[in-house]
Amino acid sequence: MILISTIDIVRTSLGGTGKLLPVAILIICAFAAFWLFPYDLGFLTQMLIMMVFVVSFDLILGYAGVATLGHAAMYGCGAYAAGLFAIHASPDPLLGLAVGAVIGALIAFFSGLLLMRAHGLSLLMLSIAITMVLQEIASKARDVTGGADGLSGISMTPILGVFEFDFIGKTAFWYAFSVLFIILVVLRVLVASPFGLALRGIKDSPSRMRAIGTPVYWRKVTAYVIGGTIAGIAGALSAQITSLVSVEAFNFALSADVMVMLILGGAGRLYGALIGTLVFMTVRHVAASIDPFNWLFVIGFMLLAVVFFLPDGLISLPRRVAGMIGARK
Amino acid sequence: MTVALSIVVDGIAYGMILFMISVGLSVTMGLMRIVNLAHGGFAMLGGACAHVLTMRYGVPFVPALAASVIAVIVIAIPLERLVYRHIYRFSELEQVLATIGIVFVMIATVNLFLGSTLLPIRMPPEVSIPINLGFKVLPLHRLIVIVVGLLMVTGLYLLVERTRFGIFLRAAVDNQNTAASLGIDTPKVYLAAFALGAGLAAVGGILGAELLPIEAYYPLRYMVLFLIVVTVGGMGSIVGSFIAALGLGILDTAGRYLLPDVGTIFFFLAIIALLALRPNGLLVRPS
Numbered sequence: 001m002i003l004i005s006t007i008d009i010v011r012t013s014l015g016g017t018g019k020l021l022p023v024a025i026l027i028i029c030a031f032a033a034f035w036l037f038p039y040d041l042g043f044l045t046q047m048l049i050m051m052v053f054v055v056s057f058d059l060i061l062g063y064a065g066v067a068t069l070g071h072a073a074m075y076g077c078g079a080y081a082a083g084l085f086a087i088h089a090s091p092d093p094l095l096g097l098a099v100g101a102v103i104g105a106l107i108a109f110f111s112g113l114l115l116m117r118a119h120g121l122s123l124l125m126l127s128i129a130i131t132m133v134l135q136e137i138a139s140k141a142r143d144v145t146g147g148a149d150g151l152s153g154i155s156m157t158p159i160l161g162v163f164e165f166d167f168i169g170k171t172a173f174w175y176a177f178s179v180l181f182i183i184l185v186v187l188r189v190l191v192a193s194p195f196g197l198a199l200r201g202i203k204d205s206p207s208r209m210r211a212i213g214t215p216v217y218w219r220k221v222t223a224y225v226i227g228g229t230i231a232g233i234a235g236a237l238s239a240q241i242t243s244l245v246s247v248e249a250f251n252f253a254l255s256a257d258v259m260v261m262l263i264l265g266g267a268g269r270l271y272g273a274l275i276g277t278l279v280f281m282t283v284r285h286v287a288a289s290i291d292p293f294n295w296l297f298v299i300g301f302m303l304l305a306v307v308f309f310l311p312d313g314l315i316s317l318p319r320r321v322a323g324m325i326g327a328r329k
Numbered sequence: 330m331t332v333a334l335s336i337v338v339d340g341i342a343y344g345m346i347l348f349m350i351s352v353g354l355s356v357t358m359g360l361m362r363i364v365n366l367a368h369g370g371f372a373m374l375g376g377a378c379a380h381v382l383t384m385r386y387g388v389p390f391v392p393a394l395a396a397s398v399i400a401v402i403v404i405a406i407p408l409e410r411l412v413y414r415h416i417y418r419f420s421e422l423e424q425v426l427a428t429i430g431i432v433f434v435m436i437a438t439v440n441l442f443l444g445s446t447l448l449p450i451r452m453p454p455e456v457s458i459p460i461n462l463g464f465k466v467l468p469l470h471r472l473i474v475i476v477v478g479l480l481m482v483t484g485l486y487l488l489v490e491r492t493r494f495g496i497f498l499r500a501a502v503d504n505q506n507t508a509a510s511l512g513i514d515t516p517k518v519y520l521a522a523f524a525l526g527a528g529l530a531a532v533g534g535i536l537g538a539e540l541l542p543i544e545a546y547y548p549l550r551y552m553v554l555f556l557i558v559v560t561v562g563g564m565g566s567i568v569g570s571f572i573a574a575l576g577l578g579i580l581d582t583a584g585r586y587l588l589p590d591v592g593t594i595f596f597f598l599a600i601i602a603l604l605a606l607r608p609n610g611l612l613v614r615p616s
């Protein structure tokens with residue numbers, strides 16, 4: 001059953017319209033958001049950065065089935081790396097992204113060597129502890145990172161020497177969108193590749209994958225490094241666009257939010273990560289602006305409703321509705 | 330030498346508080362196998378209740394403690410019947426999501442009625458009487474905490490290992506169907522164990538309020554700490570949680586005394602080393 005469904009997923013993801021339709025929808029949505037909410041570009045850009053971050057976690061949790069609660073480690077290191085690089089080395093944004101990506105990958109590699117050996121609860125706790133250590137180092141190394149005050153004074157030269165960062169955030173929006181778009185394309189190819197299939201296999205049954213000769217541990221480390229690279233890019237984007245890095249980039253709450261957004265949207269489907277981020281951040285933004293004190297009620301009940309009624313995430317909603325209508329006929 | 334003794338005594342007092350708050354989690358998460366991130370929520374509800382009773386209505390501390398624990402159990406029972414019963418069957422990740430949802434609702438409820446400021450609990454003035462131990466002067470409160478912690482670990486150990494309820498609970502957790510076919514009323518056993526976990530959380534929250542102050546975001550702020558105690562101790566091992574809580578309490582206190590700048594880094598590095606060497610915790614019940 002699992003085998004057939006996996007092949008089906010790969011076929012649909014390689015099919016003609018199945019490949020282009022979501023991409024077209026994504027671009028249309030970006031243009032629509034850009035024209036409809038010109039005064040919320042800052043918030044929309046935050047959402048795009050978060051989408052990059054959540055998609056990177058989807059590769060680890062949704063595809064490889066590795067549940068961690070310390071994904072902020074790579075995000076925070078990417079952010080600090082890009083911030084420090086911009087201040088001390090070069091203010092070029094794309095070079096900064098590359099630095100964030102490399103640092104994210106390095107952190108993911110060294111922590112992944114340890115983390116990918118652990119399972120279940122001790123994996124969750126180890127990933128939290130590693131993030132806590134990094135956060136403490138960032139807040140104690142005041143001379144380098146600015147400590148609890150955060151790292152400020154990051155300024156950027158125009159992207160590719162042409163597109164200057166403007167006050168309203170138009171450039172930032174398209175910059176973040178382009179990065180998200182490229183990463184989605186890369187990840188789509190990746191998850192349909194033999195490597196992506198191996199990850200799904202490891203998620204469904206690690207012992208069978210080991211039996212057919214897959215180096216399970218190294219596949220998981222590789223997935224973790226790729227996820228960490230993208231998380232580092234997300235952190236670097238956030239540092240460049242907000243011109244500020246604070247120790248809160250390592251917060252446990254951020255790692256938890258990422259997991260919540262991913263499961264909310266539907267893990268194991270790249271677009272589920274986008275939908276989860278969109279819905280979670282929009283609901284939180286709207287609820288917090290309507291009632292700054294009691295918005296947590298809305299988020300709490302939304303989480304419970306999704307777990308109880310849509311266990312596969314919001315992305316399964318159309319199919320569930322179609323199934324209910326079909327059942328009635 | 331004096332420093333070492335001070336570290337041990339302060340560490341044990343802190344560890345006892347950690348143990349009291351986490352032991353309920355050891356019951357729900359360790360014995361019942363649910364990733365119950367809402368555990369700190371019950372501690373907070375107990376603390377908030379004690380705050381209202383002692384500060385607004387001037388109820389003395391001991392009756393307020395009893396009333397708050399009963400109130401938390403009264404809240405936990407319908408919650409178990411209506412919500413948690415379904416959560417038992419979920420996958421681990423869905424349990425994480427659902428219980429975080431419950432935490433948010435709890436935080437919002439306390440925030441709505443009491444605001445987001447600190448919620449102090451008034452204790453009788455006698456508890457701050459200093460007691461001279463010879464090498465160190467300690468407020469009576471710490472000694473009470475140590476004694477109550479010791480009573481709790483003994484009582485729970487006897488309850489789980491030596492009573493009929495303990496046998497039923499372990500049987501129901503190991504294999505629910507077999508236990509049910511032997512005539513054990515598993516839903517009732519689960520309900521009782523859950524209520525026990527919530528009640529213990531409330532006791533720990535109230536007695537520990539001196540060190541971990543009660544406020545609306547309490548369950549999120551200290552969630553990691555409670556989870557670490559249970560994980561390091563080993564799932565389902567009450568004695569393991571006890572040793573882990575004392576060990577982590579002493580470790581954290583030692584870090585603060587000896588390496589004030591890097592104490593937290595030292596604490597978490599030690600936890601990483603421990604979990605890397607013993608991924609299933611210090612003491613794990615052989616299955």
